[in-house]
Amino acid sequence: MSVTIPLFHAHPGLNATLPYVALGELPTPIERLECLGQVLDGGRLYVKRDDLSGVAYGGNKVRKLEFLLGRALAEGRKAVLTFGCAGSNHALATAIYARKAGLDAISILLPQPNAHTVRRNLLAGFQAGAELYHYLDGKRAGLGTLHQLRRRRLSDGRYPCVIAPGGSSPLGALGFVNAAFELKAQIDAGEMPEPEVIYAASGTMGTVVGLCLGLDAAGLRTRVIAVRVTTPPYTSMEKARRLFEETLAMLQQADPDFPSMTFPEQRFCLRDEFLGERYALYTDASVRAKKQAQDTERLTLEGTYTGKAMACLLSDAASGALRDKTVLFWNTYNSRPFNPAIEALDYHALPEDFHHYFEEDVQPLDR
Numbered sequence: 001m002s003v004t005i006p007l008f009h010a011h012p013g014l015n016a017t018l019p020y021v022a023l024g025e026l027p028t029p030i031e032r033l034e035c036l037g038q039v040l041d042g043g044r045l046y047v048k049r050d051d052l053s054g055v056a057y058g059g060n061k062v063r064k065l066e067f068l069l070g071r072a073l074a075e076g077r078k079a080v081l082t083f084g085c086a087g088s089n090h091a092l093a094t095a096i097y098a099r100k101a102g103l104d105a106i107s108i109l110l111p112q113p114n115a116h117t118v119r120r121n122l123l124a125g126f127q128a129g130a131e132l133y134h135y136l137d138g139k140r141a142g143l144g145t146l147h148q149l150r151r152r153r154l155s156d157g158r159y160p161c162v163i164a165p166g167g168s169s170p171l172g173a174l175g176f177v178n179a180a181f182e183l184k185a186q187i188d189a190g191e192m193p194e195p196e197v198i199y200a201a202s203g204t205m206g207t208v209v210g211l212c213l214g215l216d217a218a219g220l221r222t223r224v225i226a227v228r229v230t231t232p233p234y235t236s237m238e239k240a241r242r243l244f245e246e247t248l249a250m251l252q253q254a255d256p257d258f259p260s261m262t263f264p265e266q267r268f269c270l271r272d273e274f275l276g277e278r279y280a281l282y283t284d285a286s287v288r289a290k291k292q293a294q295d296t297e298r299l300t301l302e303g304t305y306t307g308k309a310m311a312c313l314l315s316d317a318a319s320g321a322l323r324d325k326t327v328l329f330w331n332t333y334n335s336r337p338f339n340p341a342i343e344a345l346d347y348h349a350l351p352e353d354f355h356h357y358f359e360e361d362v363q364p365l366d367r
């Protein structure tokens with residue numbers, strides 16, 4: 001049976017050459033936010049519910065994993081190895097969907113400011129059966145990675161498939177090229193008018209760059225507001241241009257009929273003001289935005305990514321910049337309930353390097 005996703009439907013030549021495995025519940029719904037939308041002063045606010053992108057776990061990583069795990073399976077790998085910070089949604093999503101696909105999952109994790117979501121993701125990753133390793137810095141993580149790769153090569157006869165941090169390789173970004181084609185189909189079906197702007201958090205940039213490329217390829221004029229939640233090299237204009245070009249090159253290699261294009265500078269805007277002090281450290285504005293979204297729409301955000309993206313949207317609305325505009329907020333954070341079994345887990349079952357996340361207090365704005 002041939003899978004038809006919106007990207008392959010528009011460019012059938014890609015279907016034969018690109019790896020893909022269906023994991024998600026797509027398309028994700030679009031909903032109008034009438035109440036919160038009043039801040040737009042005559043504009044219309046919608047949300048793209050990628051929080052519901054998968055049954056086992058939602059959020060933006062599922063779309064990337066459809067291509068990334070598709071490749072791991074096509075290559076006959078036995079395991080995948082990926083990177084993140086301790087509370088990484090990406091490492092967790094990879095663990096959950098890799099295990100479902102019959103692959104082992106190895107997570108190489110780095111320190112981050114403590115939060116309730118860090119504890120929950122660690123327990124959920126462990127529950128999903130991932131091997132979790134904590135390293136104190138990039139150098140140690142690099143050595144640890146080599147060690148794990150060699151170990152698995154000896155035991156499995158194969159290296160694990162390495163997945164980039166955040167899943168933001170050109171292949172992973174295809175998940176959001178496809179998402180833009182999915183949005184185009186929903187606009188054509190009358191689910192919402194063509195938005196003038198999309199707001200999304202920018203961590204490793206696969207989401208915002210994939211969208212930017214896909215919107216252009218699908219003939220939409222929508223601008224992408226990429227709200228920085230990390231420092232360079234994870235998020236930067238240079239990274240955006242490079243990832244755009246590499247993703248486009250991959251598409252054109254897979255299907256020479258895929259159109260040529262240049263990075264649309266005027267339709268991509270990187271916003272720096274909402275990061276705060278550092279990655280995963282909440283800001284007053286992100287905590288307020290999270291509360292406002294919860295109180296007005298029962299829209300559940302968090303402080304590391306979506307709270308900062310919503311803070312940017314609300315700030316632009318307050319300045320009058322979104323008056324009479326059609327705005328789409330891309331909800332990248334999982335809202336599926338966690339496996340109740342994690343409630344009963346004792347954190348002592350985790351490797352000792354993780355225990356301090358459970359023994360030390362969470363950051364002040366998360367208390």
Ligand SMILES: *Cc1c(COP(=O)(O)O)cnc(C)c1O
Nearest residue numbers: 089166203204205206207305332
């Ligand atoms: C990973 C993540 C992002 C950032 O996506 P990138 O493609 O890495 O920029 C945004 N929101 C949430 C909830 C995430 O987990």
